[in-house]
Amino acid sequence: MDHPHKQPNEVEQLKNQLLKQVAWYCMGLHACLIITFLYVGVELLAIVNIMSVATWWFGIKLLERAQQSLALRIFSLEVTIHSILVCAIIGIDYGFQFYLWAASCLLLLDTQLKLKQAVLWCTMIIIMFACTYLVFEQPTQHINYDQFAPYLHFLNVVVCGIPMIYTIGLIREITIGQQDELEMLAAHDSLTHLFNRRYAHNLIQQAYRSCMNNQQPICVVMADIDHFKRVNDQYGHEQGDEIIERVAQCLTQHLNNADIAVRWGGEEFLLVLPGYSMLKAQKHLEIIRQAIEAMTFTNAALQITMSFGVAQWQAKCDFETVLKQADIALYKSKHKGRNTITSAPNSH
Numbered sequence: 001m002d003h004p005h006k007q008p009n010e011v012e013q014l015k016n017q018l019l020k021q022v023a024w025y026c027m028g029l030h031a032c033l034i035i036t037f038l039y040v041g042v043e044l045l046a047i048v049n050i051m052s053v054a055t056w057w058f059g060i061k062l063l064e065r066a067q068q069s070l071a072l073r074i075f076s077l078e079v080t081i082h083s084i085l086v087c088a089i090i091g092i093d094y095g096f097q098f099y100l101w102a103a104s105c106l107l108l109l110d111t112q113l114k115l116k117q118a119v120l121w122c123t124m125i126i127i128m129f130a131c132t133y134l135v136f137e138q139p140t141q142h143i144n145y146d147q148f149a150p151y152l153h154f155l156n157v158v159v160c161g162i163p164m165i166y167t168i169g170l171i172r173e174i175t176i177g178q179q180d181e182l183e184m185l186a187a188h189d190s191l192t193h194l195f196n197r198r199y200a201h202n203l204i205q206q207a208y209r210s211c212m213n214n215q216q217p218i219c220v221v222m223a224d225i226d227h228f229k230r231v232n233d234q235y236g237h238e239q240g241d242e243i244i245e246r247v248a249q250c251l252t253q254h255l256n257n258a259d260i261a262v263r264w265g266g267e268e269f270l271l272v273l274p275g276y277s278m279l280k281a282q283k284h285l286e287i288i289r290q291a292i293e294a295m296t297f298t299n300a301a302l303q304i305t306m307s308f309g310v311a312q313w314q315a316k317c318d319f320e321t322v323l324k325q326a327d328i329a330l331y332k333s334k335h336k337g338r339n340t341i342t343s344a345p346n347s348h
């Protein structure tokens, strides 16, 4: 069940905007048709179009009140009735039956309608479209401008097709955007935007395999903010969060594209440095250590430091083992008084 205080869905808002655009387009179209039908002497259809303008206007008001599902059903019903009526009066030569395709597409956009129901209704509309060719071949009222029928037919197909392409294209974009966002959310930690532990696992294995294949060294680093509990207690949890964020930014700034930075736990980070020998990693970590030590905050009294443990990932060694080596080295850094880098002994 929906939570009464749930956030408005961004995608639904986008869809609403898009539907409003389409609705304005359709309302304008019907307004033009009022004039057209008056001009060609089919007053009944001019009246039908006046009713259509009113319906689309009402639908726009529903969209403005975020009643998207009801608006879509009304739009779809309007288009269906309208197309059938027009075909019943002037026949199918003018191509108004194609709006039934648009009506079925509109109904499919109603996500509150169960897929089975939507498919059933859409199928019925498409069957109605097919029936127009059997039932309305002979018009009940002839228009004096029969010679324009092929052009109007052509125009109707195009006019009907454009919003369909536009709508489906935009929904495609929304879907791709959503997929990217989901992938991003699944891969990254929300506070630091670094990779999360679960996602990083495969990346780390890939980096390791690539280094082993190219006979390159690779280092694994465990890093932990010092006395973070004290910082939290003294300056508050929010300040603590800001520190974690800033440390993550600092790490990212000092890493290359191929390096992997992971938020491993609360104030604990894992770095995987492909192509780094132990010496190169130590030098690089020293730059990072100094950068973190030099960080300033709004509260001038606040200063933080970070401890590091680094291990070189040897061939035929599994990740858990090298991680443990880096972890033990980190523990030693803490033991030595923190704000320092320690290398795992068997990694030289």
Ligand SMILES: Nc1nc2c(ncn2[C@@H]2O[C@H](COP(=O)(O)OP(=O)(O)OP(=O)(O)O)[C@@H](O)[C@H]2O)c(=O)[nH]1
Residues within 6 Å of the ligand: 224, 225, 226, 227, 228, 229, 230, 232, 236, 237, 238, 239, 240, 241, 244, 265, 266, 267, 334, 338
């Ligand atoms: N603000 C904030 N604090 C966190 C977060 N995750 C963990 N912590 C806190 O980080 C602190 C970690 O404390 P400890 O593991 O005892 O280590 P420490 O105080 O950093 O001490 P050392 O690691 O020994 O230097 C705990 O108080 C956690 O509540 C977070 O996302 N935000």
